[in-house]
Amino acid sequence: MEALVASAVGVMTAAGIFLILRRRTFPVILGLSLLTYAVNVFLFATGRLALNAPAVLNKYEDVPYTDPLPQALVLTAIVISFGMTAVIVMIALSAYLSSKDDHIDMSASDSVDAPGEDA
Amino acid sequence: MNHWIVAPIVLPAILAPFIIMVLRYHLDLQRIFSVAGVMALLGIALTITAQATTGEIQVYELGDWPAPFGIVLVLDRMSAMMVLLTALLALPIVLYAIGSGWDDRGKHFHALFHFQLMGVCGAFLTGDAFNLFVFFEVLLIASYGLMTHGGGAVRLKAGVQYVTYNLLGSTLFLFALGTIYSVTGTLNMADLAVRVAEIPPEDTALLRVGAVLLLLVFCIKAAVLPLHFWLPASYANAPLPVAALFAIMTKVGAYSILRVYTLAFGPDVAVTEGLVGAWLQPAALVTLAVGAIGILGSQHIARMAAFCAITSMGTLLIAISLFNEVAIAAALYYIFHSTLATALLFLVADMVMERRGGVIAPTAPMAQSGLISALFFVGAIAMAGMPPLSGFVGKLLVLDASRGAPDASAIWAVILIGSFVTIVGLARAGSLIFWKCHDAQVCPPTEPDEEVADTALFAPEPHPGLAFTSVFGVVLGLVLLTLFAGPALEYTSKTAEQLFTPDIYISAVLGREE
Numbered sequence: 001m002e003a004l005v006a007s008a009v010g011v012m013t014a015a016g017i018f019l020i021l022r023r024r025t026f027p028v029i030l031g032l033s034l035l036t037y038a039v040n041v042f043l044f045a046t047g048r049l050a051l052n053a054p055a056v057l058n059k060y061e062d063v064p065y066t067d068p069l070p071q072a073l074v075l076t077a078i079v080i081s082f083g084m085t086a087v088i089v090m091i092a093l094s095a096y097l098s099s100k101d102d103h104i105d106m107s108a109s110d111s112v113d114a115p116g117e118d119a
Numbered sequence: 120m121n122h123w124i125v126a127p128i129v130l131p132a133i134l135a136p137f138i139i140m141v142l143r144y145h146l147d148l149q150r151i152f153s154v155a156g157v158m159a160l161l162g163i164a165l166t167i168t169a170q171a172t173t174g175e176i177q178v179y180e181l182g183d184w185p186a187p188f189g190i191v192l193v194l195d196r197m198s199a200m201m202v203l204l205t206a207l208l209a210l211p212i213v214l215y216a217i218g219s220g221w222d223d224r225g226k227h228f229h230a231l232f233h234f235q236l237m238g239v240c241g242a243f244l245t246g247d248a249f250n251l252f253v254f255f256e257v258l259l260i261a262s263y264g265l266m267t268h269g270g271g272a273v274r275l276k277a278g279v280q281y282v283t284y285n286l287l288g289s290t291l292f293l294f295a296l297g298t299i300y301s302v303t304g305t306l307n308m309a310d311l312a313v314r315v316a317e318i319p320p321e322d323t324a325l326l327r328v329g330a331v332l333l334l335l336v337f338c339i340k341a342a343v344l345p346l347h348f349w350l351p352a353s354y355a356n357a358p359l360p361v362a363a364l365f366a367i368m369t370k371v372g373a374y375s376i377l378r379v380y381t382l383a384f385g386p387d388v389a390v391t392e393g394l395v396g397a398w399l400q401p402a403a404l405v406t407l408a409v410g411a412i413g414i415l416g417s418q419h420i421a422r423m424a425a426f427c428a429i430t431s432m433g434t435l436l437i438a439i440s441l442f443n444e445v446a447i448a449a450a451l452y453y454i455f456h457s458t459l460a461t462a463l464l465f466l467v468a469d470m471v472m473e474r475r476g477g478v479i480a481p482t483a484p485m486a487q488s489g490l491i492s493a494l495f496f497v498g499a500i501a502m503a504g505m506p507p508l509s510g511f512v513g514k515l516l517v518l519d520a521s522r523g524a525p526d527a528s529a530i531w532a533v534i535l536i537g538s539f540v541t542i543v544g545l546a547r548a549g550s551l552i553f554w555k556c557h558d559a560q561v562c563p564p565t566e567p568d569e570e571v572a573d574t575a576l577f578a579p580e581p582h583p584g585l586a587f588t589s590v591f592g593v594v595l596g597l598v599l600l601t602l603f604a605g606p607a608l609e610y611t612s613k614t615a616e617q618l619f620t621p622d623i624y625i626s627a628v629l630g631r632e633e
Binding site: 076094104 | 249253256260263267270271272273275276277278279280282283286287289290293294296297298300301304306352
């Protein structure tokens with residue numbers, strides 16, 4: 001199981017890094033999503049992997065339990081990354097609609113001519 | 120418990136949704152509540168700074184959960200100082216945004232502004248590493264909205280880059296926190312300090328990876344070379360009052376470096392001994408050098424101001440990377456100065472852009488050219504570190520603190536030559552923008568028709584009085600910081616002393632469980 005989780009994190013991170021280096025916004029956003037999936041699984045594994053174990057201590061007998069804190073962290077991270085992905089999709093969409101161009105890089109004229117002014 | 124500590128977070132957290140939900144269609148009321156909120160924040164900041172001056176470290180347990188299990192807010196001298204700086208910066212900027220009409224060019228400026236303040240204050244006050252991540256996200260989400268405020272194709276494209284870069288930074292932050300948690304089993308900073316010291320040196324490979332990943336994240340926020348690429352395009356294309364507010368955001372990165380690498384991975388912890396300084400110092404030197412070259416090479420006043428922000432981060436991080444008490448005291452003074460100076464330059468740049476566009480080339484003279492050029496001159500003096508303003512005091516302190524360092528000659532050379540190049544770059548920009556335009560040969564007097572068209576294109580602010588007053592407020596802040604350099608330095612020296620005795624912090628946070 002450890003090998004499976006580790007390779008899943010590795011493959012998702014590699015695919016995410018490959019995608020964020022693309023030139024158009026859509027693959028970049030896909031890459032960011034993959035990276036956030038990878039980091040969520042990674043965070044989940046930081047409390048050590050345990051099968052069929054409750055996330056609470058048992059008061060009466062000494063049974064295995066799984067660390068609940070990473071689960072709380074992952075929950076927070078999922079919510080934040082979901083919201084952030086929605087935000088970047090909206091900003092990228094409005095950038096595409098107003099400039100008719102979905103390249104992630106800015107042309108040289110963009111940054112010199114009139115930053116801040118409506119172009 | 121002292122409830123003042125949570126007030127800088129709770130106040131904007133309540134005010135911002137109130138502005139969105141209740142005052143949505145009433146710009147005037149939004150302005151009144153926003154300014155009142157910032158003033159109240161300033162009052163709270165002054166109160167908690169006065170409380171922190173006693174030297175006692177106060178802890179606020181959220182939900183009354185004791186320290187390693189619940190999240191704590193910690194008020195010490197450094198966090199109080201940074202909250203005060205945030206409030207002092209926010210007041211002139213919100214006034215300027217009203218005076219220049221920027222808050223009217225898109226929706227929800229004031230609500231986003233207060234969410235941003237909430238994130239910044241939270242990041243300064245929290246004593247938990249994961250909570251630091253959450254507040255980073257709060258301030259970033261607000262900054263995405265502020266950065267694209269007013270819209271426009273170029274700004275939105277710059278916004279996409281900015282959001283992408285910061286999402287990557289957040290992912291890296293989570294990887295770093297996960298790595299650290301998997302080794303230590305805690306994310307409370309004080310508890311982390313205790314656990315890190317207990318780990319035997321042969322088991323610390325993962326921990327060192329986590330510490331360096333965390334440093335990378337903070338360096339992205341602080342725009343340290345080679346992780347600075349997001350800054351010039353985003354700041355130059357953001358609404359410039361917002362860029363002025365973002366001056367505090369790079370300082371959040373610097374603050375986090377100071378906090379984490381004096382407390383959890385402190386200079387005397389065997390695991391990471393010398394690690395941070397060894398990597399940070401060359402990076403900071405290169406940051407300063409590249410920033411100065413950027414100022415000299417900029418074609419646009421907003422980009423030039425953005426590169427000024429990078430040079431000031433370079434100087435600041437040189438001081439931090441020395442990691443001794445004198446240097447940190449100098450760095451804290453310089454944080455205060457450079458935030459105000461960067462904000463001043465961005466506000467002046469906005470005034471110039473509103474009147475004639477921002478290209479650094481001679482154009483027809485603009486309205487109120489004399490007053491604006493005087494303000495630019497003051498900002499340039501402060502930024503370049505020339506007497507009589509606080510930049511000179513700050514740089515002198517940094518130079519003095521680095522005197523005993525092993526590579527003092529390199530530091531001195533980079534700071535002094537960097538300052539010189541900055542002066543040349545700012546002088547070039549100032550003379551091209553403000554002086555050359557009066558040369559009739561360069562700029563023949565324009566036709567009346569054209570002039571009308573120009574005024575329509577670059578409409579000056581609706582309330583110029585308020586805009587100018589707020590910019591003069593920033594200047595006043597710099598003057599006061601120069602006049603009261605003695606007391607300020609005394610405060611920062613005691614702050615540095617407190618940072619270098621982390622035991623007080625640790626026992627204040629963890630002491631209650633007994």
